[in-house]
Amino acid sequence: MDSIFSLIGSYIDWDFKSLLLFTVVFIIAADFVKNRRPVGFPPGPLPLPIVGNMFSLDHTRTHEALTQLAEKYGDVYSLRMGQVWMVVLNRFEVLKEALVTQGDSLADRPQLPMQHDVTHGLGIGFTNGHMWRQQRRFALSTLRYFGFGKKSLEPVILDEFTHCAEEFRSFKGKPFNPHLAINNAVSNIICSLVFGHRFEYSDEKLGRCSSTIFIVFFFDNSIVPISSFVQLYNSFTVLMRRLPGPHQRFFQIWRAMFDFIRQEIKEHKQTWDPSEQRDYIDCYLKEIQMNKGKRDNTFDEENLIMCVVDLFAAGSETTSTTLRWAFLYMAKYPEIQEKVQAEIDRVIGQSRHPSMEDRANLPNTDAVLHEIQRMGNIAPLSLPHSTNRDVQLGGYTIPKGTTIIPNLTSALFDKNEWETPFTFNPEHFLNEEGKFMKRAAFIPFSAGKRLCLGENLARMELFLFFTSFMQHFTFSMPAGVKPVLDYRFGITLSPKEYEICAIARQE
Template sequence: MDSVFSLIGSYIDLDFKSLLLFTVVFIIAADFVKNRRPLGFPPGPWPLPVVGNMFSFDHTRTHEVLTQLAGKYGDVYSIRMGQVWLIILNGLEALKEALVTQRDSLADRPHLPLLEAITRGRGLNFTSGHMWRQQRRFALSTLRNFGFAKKSLQPVILDEFTHCAKEFRSYEGKPFNPHLVMNNAVSNIICSLVFGHRFEYSDEKFQKLLCWFGIVLHTHASIWAQLYNSFTGFMRFLPGPHQTVQQISQGVKDFIRAEIKEHKKSWDPSTQRDYIDCYLNEIQMSKGKDDNTFDEENMIICVMDLIVAGSETTSTTLRWAFLYMAKYPEIQEKVQAEIDRVIGQSRHPSMEDRANLPYTDAVIHEIQRMSNVVPLSLPHFTNRDVQLGGYTIPKGFTIIPNLTSVLFDKNEWETPFTFNPGHFLNEEGKFMKPPAFIPFSAGKRLCPGESLAKMELFLFFTSFMQHFTFSMPAGVKPVMDFLFGITLSPKEYEICAISRQE
């Protein structure tokens, strides 16, 4: 009898192993058929079944890995993240061909489930088609009416610097972390246009909001986001940073919703004070129109997009600037000498001074190049079949413009991995901007806040150099390592800001 049960047990065990083997083979075969590279598709590393290349490289240094892969597979190659193929573009020519020559074919954004869970298909940064065009047009025209990137915004920026400088001086030259102060200062510029007011550096709710932005930007470029975007049905029920991001985003929406509620209490359609007032007015005027995309939920996402885009990149660049000035004191001294000669100490800088400060301008641009704040830009999506680098990219594929490959290209820069303001100076010492300087990307999805960012960077940096000398605490060397995300931020550090007036 025992032998009979043993035989049956062996049969069941063998049958289970056969079923398991069949299932594994079937999954691999189905994955190969479904996700094989299309004919004429760019080459790339061989993907594993189901997960693709997701676990093939270090996600804390993605931009560096993608740049290295171009040496093996060429300027246009493909990798697979889960079930999604990504086309990686490297080098100036490949990016110009895609973003400028083929700009209409790559004007859309891909569908990213984690972002979709937050935005519900609304907003400015990750929408496409009519929604994107209508919201972008309204945002730019409205913000320009309130001085966006115009000379009239200079006093707002300089006034904010005064608040920031007071905060810096309060440390009396002792080490402090400039992270939240700089985020707050830069955010206040776009907030003055969107909300109609600034936030004090002691405002705990706003400080928490700024901390949230950093977490969200790093998580969206992490392995967790890749897993969620590839296996949404499964990941939706698992704990992890992808769940935290959704909770944080709800907190941001609640903050913005409270601001809108306050606006409504004193809202007068005949007196429009800021972007929210104008949007409330547009909601009323657009009711009943067939192509209307204006509603309160869309306003909340658009405001969130504007604040993140209008603050995070510039404040991060300025935090890198402090580090680079502390690392290269001789460059800092040269910048200060030029500012003292042209502006002196008796007045604030202005955008008119820029033409007379070529070395300072070159240093700002070199900080932007070396800090590489948005290393992989934002993803694009083909809305029709296109030819890129001699390969056929079908409709419906995600394109990643690797800005890192351009900003550190040895064929474009004399010393690509060395901080060298000479990259932006000609033989006569005058400022020049090489074609490979594209930190704001290019084409139809060029960063809409580029002109504002340039004004903020110049006025803030020049003012800081006019009033302070930056150095590391005694015995501490600058650490130039980064935290990878949609933005590339410096690791947390403390710095000393010594007042030059004293």
């Protein structure tokens, strides 16, 4: 009897193993058939079953890993992230062809689960079609009305610099971390445009807002859809929504940001007068009122919240991160800092604030700022695009609905475009006569129809803030400390936390 049970047990055990083996083989075969590379699709590294190339990249330096893959697979190649095929574009000429020449075909954003669970299909940055066009048009026209990119905004920026400079002077030349003060200063410019007022640096609301934006930009790879936990979420959404993990903390951070803006809107409505337009929120509330009942209306309070988030994203973190890189580069290259200060002293002096009109007379200062942006490489992978029709790129056919990753790093460090691509060299932006020279491959804000919404504001802020800081301070590292140019990879490429000394030049 025992031998019979033993025989049955071994049969069941063998049968279970066979079933398990069959299941595994079936899943792998089904995955291969479902997700095989389309005919004419760009080449790329061999993907693993189910997960694709999800775990084959170094996600602490994704932009560098993608640039290196181009050396093997060409300027246009493909990756499979989970169940989604993506095409990575490298080198300036390829990016120009895709984003500018064929810009209409790549004007969409991919609609991925994690991104949708954050935005709910609202806002400016990640919407498409009528929603995107209507909201972007309204945002640009409204912000121009309040001085966006115009001379009338200069006093707001320079006044904010005065507050930030007071904060820097309070350390009396001793080492301090400039991160929070810079975040607060830049965030206050957007606050002035959107909320109609600035916050004191000691205000908890501004501190929470600035900190939340930074955390979101550091942890949120949902808009640069190559990080492993984002791909797990996008590939196994139903399961991941119910599991604990970093994605749950990520959603919690976003909710805090939304709650902050929702409260501002609530306070606005208590004093709102439709005949008086104080800021972006007032104009949007009026637009909601005017568009009620219209068939193609996209204006409501939930969309207002998401649009305000997009404006903060476009006009704050990238600028503050660039300025933090600027302090580090000036401390690392004191001879360049001295040359910038000498030019500012000669053209502007110490008795007045700089103006955007001074830019033409400060070619070296302008060149140094551009080189900081190039080397800082703030948005290394830009934001993802999606094809809205079949397109031909690099001799390959890319089907409609394919996610496109524009590798801006490959343009900013393109050996065919820059004389010394990996060296900090402001001469890249100066001609033989020492005049400022534009470079086509300088695309830190991307290019084409999805060009960064906050580009004009960022350019103005960067020039006025950087020139003002150089006019009033000399930056150096604490005694015995060397500048470290290591970065932290996220949506933006930010310097690791550091302390610096800001010595007031008047003293």
